[in-house]
Amino acid sequence: MSLLPRLSSSLKPSFANPIKRIGGLRAYHIHATPSAEKGRTEPQYKYKFLEGKPTVGIVGCPFSGGQGRTGVDLAPNKLISAGLVDQLSSLGWEVHYNSQEKFIDIPYNPIPASSPSAPETGTEVVSDSKDKEKKIQRLPDEDIGKMKKPRLVSEVNHIVSKEVEGIAKRGWLPLTLGGDHSLALGTVSGTKAKYPDACLIWVDAHADINTPETTDSGNLHGCPVSFLLGLEGTDVEPFNKWLKPCLKPEEIVYIGLRDVDGPEKEILKKHGIKAFSMHHVDKYGIGKVVEMALDHVNPDRSKPIHLSYDVDALDPMVAPSTGTPVRGGLTFREGHYITEALAETGCLVSVDIMEVNPSLLDPGSVEKTVAAGCSLARASLGETLL
Numbered sequence: 112m113s114l115l116p117r118l119s120s121s122l123k124p125s126f127a128n129p130i131k132r133i134g135g136l137r138a139y140h141i142h143a144t145p146s147a148e149k150g151r152t153e154p155q156y157k158y159k160f161l162e163g164k165p166t167v168g169i170v171g172c173p174f175s176g177g178q179g180r181t182g183v184d185l186a187p188n189k190l191i192s193a194g195l196v197d198q199l200s201s202l203g204w205e206v207h208y209n210s211q212e213k214f215i216d217i218p219y220n221p222i223p224a225s226s227p228s229a230p231e232t233g234t235e236v237v238s239d240s241k242d243k244e245k246k247i248q249r250l251p252d253e254d255i256g257k258m259k260k261p262r263l264v265s266e267v268n269h270i271v272s273k274e275v276e277g278i279a280k281r282g283w284l285p286l287t288l289g290g291d292h293s294l295a296l297g298t299v300s301g302t303k304a305k306y307p308d309a310c311l312i313w314v315d316a317h318a319d320i321n322t323p324e325t326t327d328s329g330n331l332h333g334c335p336v337s338f339l340l341g342l343e344g345t346d347v348e349p350f351n352k353w354l355k356p357c358l359k360p361e362e363i364v365y366i367g368l369r370d371v372d373g374p375e376k377e378i379l380k381k382h383g384i385k386a387f388s389m390h391h392v393d394k395y396g397i398g399k400v401v402e403m404a405l406d407h408v409n410p411d412r413s414k415p416i417h418l419s420y421d422v423d424a425l426d427p428m429v430a431p432s433t434g435t436p437v438r439g440g441l442t443f444r445e446g447h448y449i450t451e452a453l454a455e456t457g458c459l460v461s462v463d464i465m466e467v468n469p470s471l472l473d474p475g476s477v478e479k480t481v482a483a484g485c486s487l488a489r490a491s492l493g494e495t496l497l
């Protein structure tokens with residue numbers, strides 16, 4: 112199965128941005144501009160913290176190292192090949208997308224295991240962008256405590272963090288396509304580097320707030336929030352070499368929770384972290400829940416918002432092809448309402464779409480899940496029903 116998206120004719124890389132070959136994987140840059148004939152020439156809402164022409168920088172991170180199932184690394188290319196770049200430019204955004212070249216040079220077997228060109232552990236010759244050959248040692252990545260693949264997760268997130276920070280500092284909106292949710296270590300820290308007062312809205316079936324001590328599985332996609340908060344047990348190598356706690360408990364709010372571990376419940380209580388579970392969605396309705404969530408983290412709607420959206424927040428009937436589905440989730444409309452309401456605030460500065468896994472189920476279920484990922488991204492960027 113090819114890792115590369117089929118590109119529509121309007122998205123063929125131009126001569127200015129030719130396809131390069133890096134370590135057997137082709138890398139390319141896609142740039143799409145809005146035009147009246149495609150749709151809008153500017154987004155529906157004013158995104159008040161962005162600068163210049165409204166621009167999205169897509170970070171596609173083909174990464175599955177924060178959990179045990181392969182395939183989630185295929186999502187960025189699936190979402191792109193489903194037409195996401197064109198869809199966003201037709202909403203009035205200028206769109207930049209660099210394929211996965213930044214993730215090739217990590218020495219901990221970073222190329223997705225499901226890729227046909229996944230290397231064996233050992234020494235491998237890799238060509239860099241100037242076609243000079245260099246050798247990269249593929250290093251072992253043993254568990255540290257309970258943490259699985261800690262060096263790989265750390266290195267990839269360090270790169271993601273710098274990418275997201277760079278895009279945000281250009282005045283653009285970073286849209287990160289995961290990959291598993293451990294990538295929020297990078298996305299949130301990158302966003303916080305540009306916007307220290309940003310709040311975080313975490314839409315998920317899970318709280319992802321286990322610490323390296325409380326985690327049962329050792330999978331780091333269940334831990335990113337604890338690191339961002341700097342909870343006890345998170346000041347550990349290799350993460351503490353680059354990742355500093357950047358989030359206060361009162362700056363995060365959850366929506367959609369329904370599968371929370373015992374120790375996670377204790378952490379939420381102990382730190383007074385606001386969370387709206389599916390029980391609250393049932394009780395109040397999604398409109399009221401989003402309003403209460405915003406009132407908690409952003410009462411005057413004056414702070415930048417980072418939205419980290421795990422598609423497993425949606426009910427498995429809506430987004431079935433994801434690694435840890437839990438029944439009783441958000442309907443299609445509830446899931447999209449959240450993104451529409453956040454877009455309407457004009458405060459969004461960074462968006463993650465995480466945990467689409469195009470390899471788990473039949474083609475119809477995969478298509479449904481990929482389509483949901485794309486439509487959540489579009490709604491976050493101002494697509495409306497009318």
Ligand SMILES: [Mn+2]
Pocket residue numbers: 292315316317319332421466
């Ligand atoms: Mn998650």
